[in-house]
Every structure is written in structure tokens, then in C-alpha cells.
Amino acid sequence: MDSEDDSPLGYDAFRRTCPSHTVLEMLASKWVYLTVCALRRGRLRNGELARKMEGITPKMLTQTLRVLERDGLVRREVFPVIPPRVEYELTELGQNLAGLLSQIRSWAEEHAPEIKEARGRASADHDEMAAS
Amino acid sequence: MDSEDDSPLGYDAFRRTCPSHTVLEMLASKWVYLTVCALRRGRLRNGELARKMEGITPKMLTQTLRVLERDGLVRREVFPVIPPRVEYELTELGQNLAGLLSQIRSWAEEHAPEIKEARGRASADHDEMAAS
DNA sequence: ATATATAGGCACCTTATGGATAGTGAAGAC
DNA sequence: GTCTTCACTATCCATAAGGTGCCTATATAT
Numbered sequence: 001m002d003s004e005d006d007s008p009l010g011y012d013a014f015r016r017t018c019p020s021h022t023v024l025e026m027l028a029s030k031w032v033y034l035t036v037c038a039l040r041r042g043r044l045r046n047g048e049l050a051r052k053m054e055g056i057t058p059k060m061l062t063q064t065l066r067v068l069e070r071d072g073l074v075r076r077e078v079f080p081v082i083p084p085r086v087e088y089e090l091t092e093l094g095q096n097l098a099g100l101l102s103q104i105r106s107w108a109e110e111h112a113p114e115i116k117e118a119r120g121r122a123s124a125d126h127d128e129m130a131a132s
Numbered sequence: 133m134d135s136e137d138d139s140p141l142g143y144d145a146f147r148r149t150c151p152s153h154t155v156l157e158m159l160a161s162k163w164v165y166l167t168v169c170a171l172r173r174g175r176l177r178n179g180e181l182a183r184k185m186e187g188i189t190p191k192m193l194t195q196t197l198r199v200l201e202r203d204g205l206v207r208r209e210v211f212p213v214i215p216p217r218v219e220y221e222l223t224e225l226g227q228n229l230a231g232l233l234s235q236i237r238s239w240a241e242e243h244a245p246e247i248k249e250a251r252g253r254a255s256a257d258h259d260e261m262a263a264s
Numbered sequence: 265a266t267a268t269a270t271a272g273g274c275a276c277c278t279t280a281t282g283g284a285t286a287g288t289g290a291a292g293a294c
Numbered sequence: 295g296t297c298t299t300c301a302c303t304a305t306c307c308a309t310a311a312g313g314t315g316c317c318t319a320t321a322t323a324t
Contacts, residue, residue: 194272215268
């Protein structure tokens with residue numbers, strides 16, 4: 001094991017042209033994180049997701065769901081009724097990912113105080129520079 | 133366990149005003165992922181990081197490192213020599229996160245083929261719609 | 265004398281993204 | 295009629311991301 005942090009089969013997210021790089025790019029979104037976490041417990045309707053994710057606009061919600069659907073992480077089911085009813089649920093692949101993403105979410109929640117403190121120190125340092 | 137996917141102590145990344153939400157926002161960046169993964173094995177210099185992360189511009193690299201430093205994930209050490217020498221390494225908090233992030237990276241590398249296939253299907257469907 | 269390497273800072277510009285606002289259609293409540 | 299709900303779609307605008315080029319300092323190599 002020389003410098004093998006590398007992938008099992010030639011995939012390397014550090015390379016711009018590697019498919020895994022674009023996957024990482026897709027995952028690098030606040031709303032993707034939250035949407036996948038929200039769907040982890042089961043299928044939800046558009047409106048339920050919107051209420052759960054404070055601050056998301058309908059546009060971003062739809063956009064995020066379309067990306068997740070395109071990439072095979074989310075399944076979309078339309079009921080042809082009026083008023084419309086659409087449900088979203090994670091695919092197996094999505095479930096698989098959800099475990100990891102909710103670990104990140106938990107990490108963020110656990111370490112938020114530390115990071116807030118670090119940010120405080122950083123801006124204090126910055127102010128002190130400005131005062132000199 | 134009713135609906136306890138929630139945080140241990142009142143932190144909830146789904147709430148816009150929660151500190152953990154801004155932490156998630158900070159983590160939701162391709163370059164943050166890769167930088168933390170790159171530093172996982174030990175300290176690296178700016179140029180080494182730049183060479184490792186294909187496609188990153190000096191500006192984005194610096195920007196990313198400044199954010200990570202501000203949030204207490206990365207430590208920056210300057211050697212007052214000429215030519216300049218600066219090294220970056222993960223703090224303990226950063227190490228802690230690096231484990232999770234490199235799991236995500238591995239996931240991306242492992243599942244890249246599936247996702248590529250899903251994207252292919254999606255665009256095929258799209259084309260077929262356009263052809264009708 | 266000239267060039268190189270190093271780790272940036274700074275200013276400018278273009279493009280992509282996020283987010284806000286308004287609109288659509290059809291059923292049912294009032 | 296008018297209003298609401300639902301799951302969107304379309305449009306605009308402000309902000310952010312990202313790219314480019316030029317600048318700094320000096321020891322070392324040519």
C-alpha cells in the first residue's frame with residue numbers, strides 16, 4: 001500500500017473527468033443532503049417535504065428531486081387524481097446513501113457548537129487585526 | 133422512538149436558523165470534500181494540494197482552505213523562509229470529519245457506474261419524449 | 265542579468281446558481 | 295362566482311462561484 005487511498009477500480013474523485021467526480025459534485029448540495037435525509041424514513045409528498053425543509057423554495061425542491069430522480073436515488077410516483085398527488089421515495093441506492101448522509105447530518109449537529117466557537121475566534125482575530 | 137431522527141440536543145439541520153444548518157451548508161462543497169480527503173493522510177503544502185486536486189484554481193484552493201481554517205477543521209502553519217513554505221493539516225475535528233467524508237468519496241467511486249447508467253436512461257427517456 | 269519557484273493577494277469579468285414571485289389547471293368548499 | 299389546495303412551471307434578479315491576469319518577496323540556479 002504505497003499511496004492507495006485510491007478507488008478499488010480506477011475511479012478517482014480527484015480527477016475532473018472521472019464519473020465519480022461528477023457524482024461528488026451532485027452530492028455537494030445542502031438540499032440534496034436534506035432531501036435524502038428527509039426521505040429516509042419513508043415516502044413523502046412534495047408538500048410534506050416542503051414543510052419539513054424550512055426555507056426551501058418550490059423551485060429548489062423540484063430541481064433537487066429531479067436531479068435525485070435522474071441519478072436513480074429517488075423514485076417518483078404520480079397518482080392521476082385531482083388535486084394532484086405525487087409521492088417520492090428513496091430507491092435502494094438512495095437508501096444506501098442515506099445512511100452516510102445522515103451521519104454527516106448528525107456530525108454537523110453534534111459539532112455545530114465547536115464550529116460556532118471556532119468561527120467566533122476567527123472573527124475576533126480578524127477584528128483585532130483591523131484594530132491595529 | 134417516535135420520530136426521533138432528530139438531534140441529540142435540540143440541533144436540527146432542517147431549521148434554517150440552526151447553527152448545524154450553516155455547518156451543513158459549509159460542508160456542501162465539492163472542494164471542501166476533496167480538500168479534507170486529501171489532507172487525511174497528513175500535512176500537505178499548498179502546491180501539493182493544487183497538484184492533487186485536478187482542476188482547482190489557486191483562488192478556489194485558498195478560499196476553501198480559509199473556510200476550513202476559520203471553522204477549525206484545518207490548521208495552517210507558516211514557515212518564515214524564502215521561498216515561502218506553508219503547510220496545512222487537519223485538526224482533530226477535521227480528522228474526525230475526514231472519516232465520514234472519505235466514506236462519501238468511496239461511495240461516489242463505487243456507485244459511479246450505476247449512476248452513470250441511471251443518467252443515461254434518464255436522457256434516453258428525455259430524447260424519446262422530444263421525438264414524439 | 266535573467267529566470268524559476270513559492271504562496272499567495274487583488275482586481276476584473278463571465279457564468280452559474282439560488283431564491284423570490286407569479287402563474288397554471290382542475291376539483292371542491294363556500 | 296371566488297377561493298383554496300396541490301404540484302408544479304416560468305421568469306426575473308441578486309448573489310455566488312469560478313476564471314484570468316498581474317502583483318509581491320527573495321534565494322537559488324543559469
